Amino acid sequence: MKILSEILSPNICVICQRPCVEIPDHPCLCRRCLQTLPWRADRSRIEIGDITANRPDFYRNNKKADIFAACDYEGRLRRCLIDLKFYGRTGMARPLAAILARAIRCLRIDPDAIAAVPLHSTRLKERGYNQAGLLAAYCADLITRPDISELMLRVKNTERQSEQADRFARMDNLQGAFSLDLTKTRQLENLLLHRHILLIDDVLTTGATMMEAARPLLEQGAVVSCIAVASDHP
Ligand SMILES: [Zn+2]
Incomplete structure (x- = not known):
C-alpha cells in the first residue's frame, strides 16, 4: 500500500519512469533500476592506451591521470545523459551524481577535492549551465569533499569533439584548451601540491578531454583521477 507522502509527491524513477520509493542516497532511482544499471564494475578503469603516443610533451614527470567510468553509455542511462546535456533537463543531475558517488565509493577513490571539466x-x-558542473556540485555533497570547479578554466573554444575524425584529432583539437584560474591558483598552489583531485565529466568517449583537462592540475603537482558517469569505451 502506498503511503500518503508517496501519493502526494511520488518520486519518478529517471530510468524506468515509474513511481518509486526512493533508496537512501539515490534520488529518483528505483531499487530495480539501480541494480540493473549497466555498471562497468571491473571494467571501470579505462585504459586510454597510446592516445598520447604522438605527444611526447604531454606529461611532465611522466605523471598520468587514472581514468574511470561508472557505467556503459547505453539504454535509458544514455537517454538521461542526453537529456541533461542537450535538453535542459537539469533535474537529471542529482540522480546521475548519485550514480557517480556510488562508483567513487565502490572504486575506493578517495579524493581531497573534486572539480568539473569546465565549459x-x-x-x-x-x-x-555546465552539466559536468552540476554533477560535480551534487557529487561533492554526496562524498563530502570540496568542489573546486571554479578553479578550472576552458580557455580555448574548441571544435566539437564529436566532429573530430579520430582520437588523435580530438587530442590535437584540445591542446592547450584548459587552464587554471591564476588569480585563485596563487592562493591554492600549495593546496594542489600532492593533493588528489577527482575530475568529473558526464560522458567519456576517447578520454582525450579528461586527459587534457587533467594536465594543468598535474602541472601544479596534483594527483589526478577522472571519472565519468558513462562511457562507450570498450
Ligand atoms: Zn526504475
Missing part, C-alpha cells in the same frame, strides 16, 4: 564561457552562455 568554455561561450558554450556556457549558449547552454546556460
